[in-house]
Amino acid sequence: MGQNQDIGNSSLENTDINQTQAGRDAVSFQNSQDNQVTINNIILRMFGKLGSPQVDWEWGKLLLEKKQLPDIRQRLTDTLGRKRISMDVSLQEQLSWVNRTLQIDDQDYGTLDANKLLIETYGRDDIAGKLLILGAPGAGKTTALLSLAEQLVEGARKNPQTVIPVLFELSTWRDDNQSIEQWLIEQLYELHGGNRKSKIYERWLEQRVLLPLLDGLDELGLERQKKCTFKLEEFAQHYPHVVVCCRMKEFAAVNLKLKTFRGAVCLQPLSDIQIQNYLHSLNHSELWSVIQKNADLEKLLELTSEDDPGLLRVPLFVKLVVDVYNPKQPISSKADLLEKYIDRQLSKDIREQERRKEKEKAKWAYKTVEHEPHWRQTSSSLIWIAQVLKENYKTEFLIEQIQPNYLNKKLHQWQYWLLLFIVNILISGTIATVIILPLVLTEYLFSWSFIPNSILVLGLFFGFIISTESKADGALLIIYPFVCCFCFLFKKELPIELKKYVPILHDIDISYRFRLRIPSLKDLRIKVFQPSLTIAIMLTKLMAILAFTIMSIPLMILYEILELSRYDKNNFIFLSTIQKMQILDQEGLYWLKIFIAITFFPITIIYVILFGIISLISVLLSEKIETSYTPNQGLQEAFKAVFFISIILILYIFSFSFLSFQIQPMYYKIINIVIGFLACSIYLPVIKHLCLRFVLWQSGIPWNLAQFLDYCVERRLLLRVGGRYRFLHRELLDHFAQSHHV
Numbered sequence: 001m002g003q004n005q006d007i008g009n010s011s012l013e014n015t016d017i018n019q020t021q022a023g024r025d026a027v028s029f030q031n032s033q034d035n036q037v038t039i040n041n042i043i044l045r046m047f048g049k050l051g052s053p054q055v056d057w058e059w060g061k062l063l064l065e066k067k068q069l070p071d072i073r074q075r076l077t078d079t080l081g082r083k084r085i086s087m088d089v090s091l092q093e094q095l096s097w098v099n100r101t102l103q104i105d106d107q108d109y110g111t112l113d114a115n116k117l118l119i120e121t122y123g124r125d126d127i128a129g130k131l132l133i134l135g136a137p138g139a140g141k142t143t144a145l146l147s148l149a150e151q152l153v154e155g156a157r158k159n160p161q162t163v164i165p166v167l168f169e170l171s172t173w174r175d176d177n178q179s180i181e182q183w184l185i186e187q188l189y190e191l192h193g194g195n196r197k198s199k200i201y202e203r204w205l206e207q208r209v210l211l212p213l214l215d216g217l218d219e220l221g222l223e224r225q226k227k228c229t230f231k232l233e234e235f236a237q238h239y240p241h242v243v244v245c246c247r248m249k250e251f252a253a254v255n256l257k258l259k260t261f262r263g264a265v266c267l268q269p270l271s272d273i274q275i276q277n278y279l280h281s282l283n284h285s286e287l288w289s290v291i292q293k294n295a296d297l298e299k300l301l302e303l304t305s306e307d308d309p310g311l312l313r314v315p316l317f318v319k320l321v322v323d324v325y326n327p328k329q330p331i332s333s334k335a336d337l338l339e340k341y342i343d344r345q346l347s348k349d350i351r352e353q354e355r356r357k358e359k360e361k362a363k364w365a366y367k368t369v370e371h372e373p374h375w376r377q378t379s380s381s382l383i384w385i386a387q388v389l390k391e392n393y394k395t396e397f398l399i400e401q402i403q404p405n406y407l408n409k410k411l412h413q414w415q416y417w418l419l420l421f422i423v424n425i426l427i428s429g430t431i432a433t434v435i436i437l438p439l440v441l442t443e444y445l446f447s448w449s450f451i452p453n454s455i456l457v458l459g460l461f462f463g464f465i466i467s468t469e470s471k472a473d474g475a476l477l478i479i480y481p482f483v484c485c486f487c488f489l490f491k492k493e494l495p496i497e498l499k500k501y502v503p504i505l506h507d508i509d510i511s512y513r514f515r516l517r518i519p520s521l522k523d524l525r526i527k528v529f530q531p532s533l534t535i536a537i538m539l540t541k542l543m544a545i546l547a548f549t550i551m552s553i554p555l556m557i558l559y560e561i562l563e564l565s566r567y568d569k570n571n572f573i574f575l576s577t578i579q580k581m582q583i584l585d586q587e588g589l590y591w592l593k594i595f596i597a598i599t600f601f602p603i604t605i606i607y608v609i610l611f612g613i614i615s616l617i618s619v620l621l622s623e624k625i626e627t628s629y630t631p632n633q634g635l636q637e638a639f640k641a642v643f644f645i646s647i648i649l650i651l652y653i654f655s656f657s658f659l660s661f662q663i664q665p666m667y668y669k670i671i672n673i674v675i676g677f678l679a680c681s682i683y684l685p686v687i688k689h690l691c692l693r694f695v696l697w698q699s700g701i702p703w704n705l706a707q708f709l710d711y712c713v714e715r716r717l718l719l720r721v722g723g724r725y726r727f728l729h730r731e732l733l734d735h736f737a738q739s740h741h742v
Contacts, residue, residue, distance in 0.1 A: 035117060036158065042123035043155035046241070047163040052207045056200050060164040060209070063192055064153050068166060071721050072150045076143070078719045078728070103264045112265070118144060119151040122243070127263035129241030134248040135267030136309045137731050138316030142215055144267065145245045149213050163241075164204060165211040170244075171219040171393050176227045180235035181205055184212055205239075213243045216395060218250035219730070224393075229256045236260040249308065269313035272301075278315065284322050296330040297321075311337065316729060338735040345715045346375040354714075365711035372711060373702060379739075381701050381708065382717065384408075386727065386736035395733075396724040399705050400634030404505035404692055409699075416695045417503035421467045423687050428466055428680055429459020431649070435676040466684060473504040508688045510634040631706035631723045638686045645682045 103109065112121060122131050133148075135141040145167075152165035166188070173183050188194070188201040204210040220228055236242055237260055244258070248266065270278065276288050291297040291312065300311040311317045311334050321331065324340040331337050344350055351369050366372045373381075385397055388406045407413045433454040468474040480502050487494050693703065702708040709725050712718040717732065718725050727733035 036154075038117060039119055039151055039155040040158055042119055043152070043159045043162055046123055046129060047209075052161075052209065054203050055161075055207050055209055056198070056203070057161045059194065059200055060204070061157070061160065063166070064157055064164065067192060069150070069153050069157070072146050072153065072167065074721055075719060076146050076150065103266065111268075117151055118148040118265070119155070121263070121265060122148060122152075124263065130236055130258075130261045130263065131243045132251075132258065132261050132264040133243065133245040133267070134251055134264055136249070136269065136314055137247060138314040138729065139267040139269070139309075140315055141245050141247070141267060142730075144265070145213060145215055145243065148243065152211060152213075162209075163211050164209050165213055167213045167215065169216050169219075169395050170214050170228060171216045171395050173220065173224075173228055173231075174393060176224065178231075180212075180231050181239075184210070208240055211241050211243075213245075215245045216730075217244055217246040219395065220393065222250070222253060225250065226254050226256060229254055229258065233258055233260060269309035270315065270318065275312065275318060278318055279322070282319070282322050287322065287325065290325070290327070294330060296332055300331065316731065334731070335735060338732060342379065342717065342735075343375075345717060346378055351715075365707050365714055373708060377700060377702065378708075378712065378715075382712065383736050383739050384701060386733050386739075389727075389733060390737040395730075396721075396726045397709075398634075398724055399632050399709075400510050400689075400723075402689070402692060402696075403507050404688070405507075407505075407692075407695065407699075412695050412699055413503050413505060415698070416691055417467065417505070419694065420688060420691045421463055423691060424463035424466045424684075425459035426455070426463075427459075427683060427687065428462035429455035429457075431676050431679050432458040432462050434649075462680075466680060468504055469506050473506075476502060477504060506688075508685055508692065510638040510685045510689055631709065631725075633723050635686075635689060638682075638689070641682050642686050645679050649679050 121127070122129075133141050133144050135144075149165055149167055152163070156163050156165060168184065168187055172187060173180075175183075178186075184205065185201045188204075189196060194200045201210070214232075217225060217228060217232075232242075232244065233256075236258065242261075244261070275291075276285070279285055279287050291301070297312065300317075301313060302310050304310065312321065317334065317337060320337055320341045324337065324344050325331070326340075329340065331340065348369060351372065355364070355369065384406075387408070389395065389397060404413065404416055407416060433451060464474065468477055476498070480498055483498055484494065486492065693705070697703045709718060710720065713720045713725070717728055719728055727736070
């Protein structure tokens with residue numbers, strides 16, 4: 001195929017999912033012959049046998065079988081709780097307790113038949129492939145979308161070359177000017193890999209074979225939701241099929257209609273009879289009489305002050321009430337209910353009880369209950385994760401994507417930057433000493449006392465450059481202490497630029513792995529030639545400015561003598577230095593600049609070649625990780641690269657540098673510089689990540705974050721898909737994000 005094989009090389013570790021994918025059973029519908037026939041007929045009627053030769057159908061099949069179907073079924077299984085919670089019912093049974101009403105062109109078509117598949121509603125001619133799924137928080141919108149997705153994917157697998165349904169999170173739409181089509185393409189490459197040169201996903205959209213299933217429109221916030229709704233309307237005007245999922249209240253608040261979406265499925269609050277049936281299925285029928293007799297619980301059946309459905313009218317919260325209800329501790333509000341659920345899941349008694357029940361479980365995140373983190377640390381860590389996700393408009397948390405701006409306290413930000421600076425001083429100073437010292441000292445001038453001084457001096461110089469990463473940031477950091485002193489002495493307020501952007505926090509990119517590959521011409525142009533030319537021109541300019549300044553001093557003196565000889569006091573006394581330089585520029589230094597530019601042109605070429613070699617090596621030996629299949633995957637790949645370059649560096653040191661402190665031939669000097677730059681560029685992301693993790697650990701976040709997150713999955717607070725983690729429900733995410741640290 002000639003494509004990136006991220007999907008093809010993936011392995012499915014969940015045995016339940018493997019069995020399900022093999023056709024044993026479906027999660028969202030009974031895998032009967034009748035249901036399969038219904039799904040097949042709808043797929044063929046809606047999409048037909050397209051079979052466009054421009055579409056890479058084999059890649060689409062891999063994406064559906066290796067990524068979409070396992071992810072959907074794992075999320076459905078986790079949501080329905082087939083493993084470790086008391087609710088042991090199928091999705092079809094669960095949805096039968098939730099009234100689903102259908103509206104088409106603003107006309108009410110009544111309640112849908114709960115025994116019918118959701119794909120049957122989507123396949124109606126009067127809906128025409130564009131559907132909204134609306135409901136209150138916890139009503140089961142995402143579960144309904146996942147069930148529809150599973151049915152569509154199952155139909156696409158059984159009927160190849162028809163359609164490719166893919167789930168997307170609208171919370172990742174960050175650029176207000178970006179079209180939905182461009183965003184879909186970007187998300188597909190980012191989440192599922194593929195060769196951009198082949199334009200796989202662009203052709204999917206051109207040929208109209210991609211079926212976007214969009215969740216989380218309400219997670220953008222009101223203003224950005226309005227903008228995204230405009231973009232969705234523009235997209236749907238020319239695209240034939242799309243599904244969007246959103247909270248009903250937030251959708252109404254925007255006050256913008258998606259006119260091209262003809263159908264809307266609205267999940268209604270539970271009725272009294274449905275609640276009773278729901279409790280009966282969970283073997284807690286007696287709880288209904290308790291609700292009727294308890295004033296606090298009965299109040300939760302009524303509409304809230306914001307006209308939201310009562311808490312016990314929503315399936316998610318009814319299930320939570322069953323789990324946590326205690327007559328001695330009445331439930332007063334949604335926050336109270338969620339807090340009781342969290343306390344229950346983190347209580348030592350429940351944890352020990354689950355371990356006794358599941359003795360056959362092969363592996364737990366922590367060996368014993370005593371090794372598990374304290375509930376205070378668990379709660380405060382989840383609060384931090386939730387706040388990070390909310391602030392960055394994300395729904396999924398990846399360990400390797402933790403950034404320094406996730407540190408919300410200035411003290412922690414300064415701790416991170418100073419720690420990074422100190423480590424960079426030691427590492428860059430050592431590398432620079434090993435690389436540069438043999439080039440400038442002969443064996444007669446060399447002294448061992450030079451080494452610590454060289455590490456310190458070179459480390460301070462290169463460490464500061466590496467830590468700030470740009471001239472503007474370096475200048476901002478240099479003037480910061482002087483401005484602080486001035487503001488303190490004269491009782492002035494610190495400028496907002498310094499207050500907000502100092503210390504300098506740059507993003508960490510450990511999304512590359514060590515792989516030998518052949519780059520495309522586009523990669524060579526963007527990643528090798530352009531940056532090499534930019535760096536070479538910048539360094540040449542610096543050298544030219546220095547040379548120009550030195551060479552212009554005699555001309556400046558001559559200029560002063562000429563002025564004195566003319567006795568023109570007005571011109572001599574009142575001309576500023578800048579004016580003199582401008583006059584000199586007009587009267588002859590223009591040719592001096594031309595001369596300097598020609599003189600330094602060969603140096604520019606040398607710089608281009610030198611940095612081109614460095615960039616070329618990094619492009620040849622690195623490949624972007626498109627999808628995270630395991631926690632810490634990016635960090636593990638980064639450590640492999642660090643180990644490899646460290647071996648090369650050590651071998652080179654013992655081969656050339658420490659054996660003879662002599663000036664090497666020119667090609668050895670080039671090798672020295674190349675290895676030095678490569679070492680620093682490979683070490684830097686890992687150093688930054690470890691410094692950040694150290695500061696987080698000091699602030700209370702567990703050091704082994706993957707182990708902690710897996711523990712939270714066991715506690716039914718998080719869900720895990722591959723190397724990505726998300727909260728069990730949006731309501732739980734919101735609750736933690738609004739909480740304060742314990």
